[in-house]
Amino acid sequence: MIELREVRKAFNQGRTNEFWAIRGVSLTLEDNRVTVLKGPSGSGKTTLLSMIGCLSRPTEGRILLEGRALSGLPERFLTEVRRRTFGFIFQQFNLIKGLSVLENVMLPAYPIGRPRGALETEASELLERFALGEKARYRVEWLSGGEAQRTAICRALINGPRILVADEPTANLDTRLSRDFMSIVRDLRAVGKTVLLSSHDPEVYDSPFVDRVVQMRDGRVTDC
Amino acid sequence: MPTWLLRQKYLIDFTLSSLLRRRAKNLGLLLVYTLIVFVLGSVMLFTHALRQEAAAVLEGAPEIVLQRLVAGRHDLLPASHLERIGSVRGVQKKEGRLWGYFYDPATRANYTLMVPHDRTIAGGEVVIGAGIARTRGLARGDFYTLRGQDGQPQTLRVADVLGSGSELVSSDLMLVSEDFFRRFFGIAPGLYTDVALTVRNPNEVRKIAEKLTLLLPDTRPILREEILRTYDAVFAWREGIVYVLLVGAVLAFVVFAWDKASGLSAEERREIGILKAIGWETGDVIRMKFWEGALVSLTAFLVGYLAAYVHVYYSDAALFEPVLKGWAVLYPRFQLLPTIDGLQVATLFFFTVFPYTVATIVPIWRAAITDPDAVMR
Structure with missing residues (x-):
C-alpha cells in the first residue's frame, strides 16, 4: 500500500519562477489495483507519479510504502527501492537506441549483478510472453510504436517489481494499440501487480480494467 | 562469479x-x-x-683520458708525459692514443682516423666503418685514396669493414697503422693525441684526476662519468x-x-x-x-x-x-x-x-x- 500525506512539490523553489506543481495531496493507493491519475496537461499527474516511483522527492509531506517513509531515504536506498519495487513505462518509451531489444530489457538488472544466463533466459521469456521473441536481436529503433511499448513493458518487469508506473502510456498509440495495452494491464493485475497510470485518454480511464480513477487539477486531487 | x-x-x-x-x-x-x-x-x-x-x-672506455692543452686548446702530448704518469699510484694501465679527423670532400663528411691498440693493421691497409663503406661503395679488397697533409695522395687497401653491431661509434671510423697515421697527419714520433688511463679502483678516479692536474699542469683529465653526463x-x-x-x-x-x-x-x-x-x-x-x-x-x-x-x-x-x-x-x-x-x-x-x-x-x-x-x- 502506498500512502501520500499532504504531499507538495515545488520547482525552482526560492526563485522568481517558483512553481508548485503539487499543492497538498493526501491519497492511499491499494495493492493489486489499477489506478489512473486523470487530468489535463499541467495538472501534476506526472510529477505525482515520479514522486511515488521514487524518481524525485516531495518538497513537503511524506510518502509511505508499506508504512515505510520513502521521502527521507538517502539516494542509494531510494534507488534500491525504485529498482526492486517499481517498474516504469514512459510516455516516450525511453528505450536506448543502438541497443537490441533484449539488451534494453536486461538493462535494469545490470546493477543487481544477476548471472547472465539466468537473466537472458528471463528476458527472453518476457519477450516471448509479449510476442517479441523473434525481435529480441533487433535494434529498438526498428520497432513499431506498439512493439517499442511492449519492449518498455518487458523492461519494466525484468526485476520483478510489485508496482508498475506508466506515464501517459497510450499517448503515442492508436486506439487498437491502446486497447491492447489495457489488456496487458489487466493481465498484470491478474498476476498480482499494482498498476499506476497517468492519462487523459478515455481509452485508459474508461477502460473496464481500471479499478479507480483519481481526478487531478492544478496540483490537487479533485475527485477520487 | x-x-x-x-x-x-x-x-x-x-x-x-x-x-x-x-x-x-x-x-x-x-x-x-x-x-x-x-x-x-x-x-x-x-x-x-x-x-x-x-x-x-x-662501459669499455677508459676511466680517464688525459689531454694536453696549449693556450686553452687541445694539443699533442709528448711521450715524456706518459712516463711521469707512471709514477701516479692507482693507475693500472696507460696508453698513448693516436686519432684525428679527416674531411672527405667527395662525401662532404668527416671521418675519424685512429690507430687501434687491440689489433694490428698492416702499413698499406685500412679497416673502415660501415657508414664509410656504404657512402663510398667500398668493400673488402677495394682501394681507397686519401690526400694527406702534404697534399700527396695515399692509397690504402680495405682490409676489413667493421661490423654493424658497433656502428653507433664506428660508422665513420678508419683504423690505420701508426706509421701511416703519423705520415698522413705529419705527426712526429713520440707525440700522441691523448692518453687513456685505466684505474684499478673506480672510487679513486677523482683523486687520481686531481693528482694528474697537479703533476701535469698543462693537461686536463676527462672522466668517463663526465662524458656520460x-x-x-x-x-x-x-x-x-x-x-x-x-x-x-x-x-x-x-x-x-x-x-x-x-x-x-x-x-x-x-x-x-x-x-x-x-x-x-x-x-x-x-x-x-x-x-x-x-x-x-x-x-x-x-x-x-x-x-x-x-x-x-x-x-x-x-x-x-x-x-x-x-x-x-x-x-x-x-x-x-x-x-x-x-x-x-x-x-x-x-x-x-x-x-x-x-x-x-x-x-x-x-x-x-x-x-x-x-x-x-
Missing part, C-alpha cells in the same frame, strides 16, 4: 556497446589520442635507448627540443580530448536519465563512464606505446632520426637494444591516461547527480 564482479562485467559490456554506438566520435578520438602517445612515446623510448647505448659503449645532457636537450616542437600538437589534443570527453551530448544526457530512472545508481553511471574513459585511454596508451616501440626499435625511429641522432653526414645504422624505463612509462601513463579519465568523469558526475525524473518530463 561474485555479484560485484558480475556488476562490473555488465558495466564494461554496456560501456563497450556505448563506445561502439558512438563509433565515429570514439574512433576519431582514439586515433588522435594514439597518435599523441605514439609521438611522445617514440621520443621517450628513443632518447632512453640512445642513452643506454651510449652508456653501454662507454655530457651525453645525457645532449640527449635530454634534444629530447626537450622535440617536446617543445610537440607542445602545439599536445595542446591541440588536450583541447580536442577535453571537448570530446567532457562535452555530453543531449543523447548521452538522455541515456543517463533513462539509466537512473530504471534503477541505476549515480555510482553505476559514474563507474560506467569511468570504464569508458579508461578503455579509450588505455587502448590508446597501449596501441600508441606499442607503435612507438616498433617505430623506435624496428624502423630506427625514422620520424625523429635527424633531430635526435645529430647532424652527421654519415648517419649510423644501428639496431637499438630494446629497453623500457618503468619511470618513463609511468610518467607517460600519468600524463595521458589520468587527465582523460578525469575529464570524462567530472561532467558525468554533474549529469548523474541530477534527479532521474527528468526523463518523465
Whole structure:
C-alpha cells in the first residue's frame, strides 16, 4: 500500500519562477489495483507519479510504502527501492537506441549483478510472453510504436517489481494499440501487480480494467 | 562469479556497446589520442635507448683520458708525459692514443682516423666503418685514396669493414697503422693525441684526476662519468627540443580530448536519465563512464606505446632520426637494444591516461547527480 500525506512539490523553489506543481495531496493507493491519475496537461499527474516511483522527492509531506517513509531515504536506498519495487513505462518509451531489444530489457538488472544466463533466459521469456521473441536481436529503433511499448513493458518487469508506473502510456498509440495495452494491464493485475497510470485518454480511464480513477487539477486531487 | 564482479562485467559490456554506438566520435578520438602517445612515446623510448647505448659503449672506455692543452686548446702530448704518469699510484694501465679527423670532400663528411691498440693493421691497409663503406661503395679488397697533409695522395687497401653491431661509434671510423697515421697527419714520433688511463679502483678516479692536474699542469683529465653526463645532457636537450616542437600538437589534443570527453551530448544526457530512472545508481553511471574513459585511454596508451616501440626499435625511429641522432653526414645504422624505463612509462601513463579519465568523469558526475525524473518530463 502506498500512502501520500499532504504531499507538495515545488520547482525552482526560492526563485522568481517558483512553481508548485503539487499543492497538498493526501491519497492511499491499494495493492493489486489499477489506478489512473486523470487530468489535463499541467495538472501534476506526472510529477505525482515520479514522486511515488521514487524518481524525485516531495518538497513537503511524506510518502509511505508499506508504512515505510520513502521521502527521507538517502539516494542509494531510494534507488534500491525504485529498482526492486517499481517498474516504469514512459510516455516516450525511453528505450536506448543502438541497443537490441533484449539488451534494453536486461538493462535494469545490470546493477543487481544477476548471472547472465539466468537473466537472458528471463528476458527472453518476457519477450516471448509479449510476442517479441523473434525481435529480441533487433535494434529498438526498428520497432513499431506498439512493439517499442511492449519492449518498455518487458523492461519494466525484468526485476520483478510489485508496482508498475506508466506515464501517459497510450499517448503515442492508436486506439487498437491502446486497447491492447489495457489488456496487458489487466493481465498484470491478474498476476498480482499494482498498476499506476497517468492519462487523459478515455481509452485508459474508461477502460473496464481500471479499478479507480483519481481526478487531478492544478496540483490537487479533485475527485477520487 | 561474485555479484560485484558480475556488476562490473555488465558495466564494461554496456560501456563497450556505448563506445561502439558512438563509433565515429570514439574512433576519431582514439586515433588522435594514439597518435599523441605514439609521438611522445617514440621520443621517450628513443632518447632512453640512445642513452643506454651510449652508456653501454662507454662501459669499455677508459676511466680517464688525459689531454694536453696549449693556450686553452687541445694539443699533442709528448711521450715524456706518459712516463711521469707512471709514477701516479692507482693507475693500472696507460696508453698513448693516436686519432684525428679527416674531411672527405667527395662525401662532404668527416671521418675519424685512429690507430687501434687491440689489433694490428698492416702499413698499406685500412679497416673502415660501415657508414664509410656504404657512402663510398667500398668493400673488402677495394682501394681507397686519401690526400694527406702534404697534399700527396695515399692509397690504402680495405682490409676489413667493421661490423654493424658497433656502428653507433664506428660508422665513420678508419683504423690505420701508426706509421701511416703519423705520415698522413705529419705527426712526429713520440707525440700522441691523448692518453687513456685505466684505474684499478673506480672510487679513486677523482683523486687520481686531481693528482694528474697537479703533476701535469698543462693537461686536463676527462672522466668517463663526465662524458656520460655530457651525453645525457645532449640527449635530454634534444629530447626537450622535440617536446617543445610537440607542445602545439599536445595542446591541440588536450583541447580536442577535453571537448570530446567532457562535452555530453543531449543523447548521452538522455541515456543517463533513462539509466537512473530504471534503477541505476549515480555510482553505476559514474563507474560506467569511468570504464569508458579508461578503455579509450588505455587502448590508446597501449596501441600508441606499442607503435612507438616498433617505430623506435624496428624502423630506427625514422620520424625523429635527424633531430635526435645529430647532424652527421654519415648517419649510423644501428639496431637499438630494446629497453623500457618503468619511470618513463609511468610518467607517460600519468600524463595521458589520468587527465582523460578525469575529464570524462567530472561532467558525468554533474549529469548523474541530477534527479532521474527528468526523463518523465
